[in-house]
Amino acid sequence: MSNTTKNTETTSSRRNWLKNVGMLGAASMAPSLVMAGSNHEKKHSSLYNNQPIRLIVSTYSYWHFEPEKYPIEKVIENAAKIGFDGVEILHRQMENESVEYMNKLKRMAFERGLALPFLSIHQNFVEPDAAKRKEHIEHTLRCIKLAVQMGIPAIRMNTGSWKGKRPADYYEHGRKEPTEGYTDQDAIKWVIESMKECLEEAEKAGVILCLENHWGLSSNIDYLEEIHNALSSSPAMGLNLDTGNFVGEPYDDFERLIGHADIIQAKTYYGGGKYYDKDMDYDRFAKIMRDANFTGYVSLEMEGDEDPETAVPKSYKLLREAFAV
Template sequence: MTMQNRRSFLKKSLLALPAAGLIPGLAKGNSDETSSSVKRNPIGVSTYSFWRFDGPKEETPIEYCIDQAAAMGFDGIELLLIQMESEENSYLQKLKQQAFHAGLDLMGFSTHQGFVYPDRDKRQEEVDKTIHQIELAYNLGIPTMRLNTGRWGTIDSFDELMANKGIEPVLEGYTEDEGFEWVIDAIEQCIPTAEKCGVTLGLENHWGLGRTAEGVLRIVDAIDSPWLRATTDTGNFLERRREQLEMMAPETVLIQAKTYYGGGTWYTLDIDYDEVAKIFHNVGYEGYVSIEFEGKEDPMTAIPKSLERIREAFTWEA
C-alpha cells in the first residue's frame, strides 16, 4: 500500500469509526454520530452519584465508580475527595492510570472546606487544607476543583438546614460582610498555588455564603483572578433558578447537574434541562457537565437514565 493510499484509508477509517462509537475520544464534546454540524458537551459523573453518603465509603470505592462510569458510556468522572480511601501519591496515580485505561477523563475534583470562622487560626487551617487539596488535584491531573465558602454553623442539623432552604442566621456578634471578607481573604491565599498547579478553582453555590449567585459572584468578582471561577450546581438554587443560572453561566468552569429519579432525599426539583442547556449555550459554554444523582432509585438504573437525559439536552446544532 502506498503512503498516499494509506493516508486515504486511515482518513476514511477515522471518519467511519466514531459513527460506530469505537473512538469515544473523537466523539467527545464536538461531534455527533451522524453529522459534524451537531455538537455536544462532554458528560461526566460524580463518584458521589454511586455512593450518595449511603453507607460506608468503602462499600462504593472510587475504582468501582470508574469502572461503572466507563461501562455506562460517560466521557469523564468527577472524584469526591472524602470518598477516596487514601491521599498517598501511589493511590492517586493508580486511579489516574485506571481512568486512562478506561477511556475516562478525570475532569473534576470535589472537595470540602469552609472559611466562615471568626478565628483566624481556624481559617488558616482551612486555607492550608485547601492548598493541599489543589496539589492533590495536580497530582491526579485534574484541571478544576470545587470549593465551598463554608457556612455559619448556627443550624447544627443538615436536615433542618435543608428544611430551611439552606438559610441560616449569621453568628451572633458578627456580620455577613465580615464573613465575605474572611472568605475572600482565604481564597486569595490559595490562588498562587492554583496558578502554579494549573488547577482552576470553581466556587460552588453550595449553601453558606455561596447559597446564591449573588454571593458566589461577590467573591469571584472581588478576587478577580482567572484561577477562580464558578462550579454551578443546578440543584442548589431553590428559588429564582433560571435567573441565578443566567448570572452564574458566564463564570462557570463546571456544571453539576442534579437528577432525582425515585425522589430526592431532602427535596426533589423538576429541572428543565433543555432550558438549562440553552442558558449555557448562549454564553458559549462547551465544557463538562457532571451528573450528581441524588434520588432514591437504584443508581445502576438511574445514572444511565440521567446520562441519556443530560446528553440529549446538551446536544445542539452548531
C-alpha cells in the first residue's frame, strides 16, 4: 500500500470518527486530526489555511503553582481584553471540578468569543508499580470527562519521569536515571500500555490526547516519536510540541516533529525564567510551522518572573507578530 493510500484511509477514518462522536461542537475547534503514519507523511499537507495562527493563552501563564491560585475566570477576562483567540486551562489551577464551576468557565469563554481548546493535566506513567500506573490512568479518564463537560476537544498528556531528585543539570538534558532494576525501555512500554487504555475512552468521548515533550522520558525525542508512532493508529492520539522543552537548540527537533503536531505551546521568559531561560526565535519557529502548513492553535505559556499582567501582553504582541500571515 502506498503512503498516499494510507494517508487517504487514515484521513477518512478520522473524519468519520469525528462525525460519529457526540462532541462535534468541541471537535470543530480542534486542529487537524489527520495523523501521520510515519515521519515522512505530513498530516497538514491538505489543510492550507491563509488565516493567522490562532493564539490562546494558558492559565499557567498567570500562575506558577504558588499557594494562592490565580482565578481562571480572570484569565478568561484578560484573554478577551488582550486579543487572544482562546484559553488553555491548567487542571491544577481549577478551583474545583463541580459541574457548576465548569459551566461557568465555559459560558464566560463563550460570551467573550473565546475557544477553550486545551486542558493540561499531570500524570506519570513511568512508574514500576502497576497499581500506581492504574491510578494515573484513572485520573486521566476522569479528566476526559471534565474536558467533555467543558467542551474541550484536546488534553495535554505527559509520559512522566523516573522518581528521584532532579539533577542540577536536569534542564540541560532532561534525564533521570531509571529506578534500579529497570530501563527506559520498560518505561516506554508502560507509557504505551497506559496510553492505550486512556485512548479507548478518549475515542468514545471525541477527545484528543496530545502527548507533550514535557521533560522526563519525553526529553528524548527518539523515545517520544517511538511512543507516538506506536499509538498513532488511534484517532484520539495527538502530539503537543512545547517550544521551551527541547534539550539544547529546539529548531531541528521541532521541525522533525511538526508534521505530527496537533497543537503547540510557546514559552516566553520575561523577567527571567522560573526554572530555566531559553532564547526563542519565533520568526524561525513560524517559518517551520508555515512550511509544514500547521493550522492549529499556539498556546502561550509565559514562564518568566515578570508580573504576568505586563508580561502576557508583551508575549501576545511577540507571538502575534511572528505568526501573522
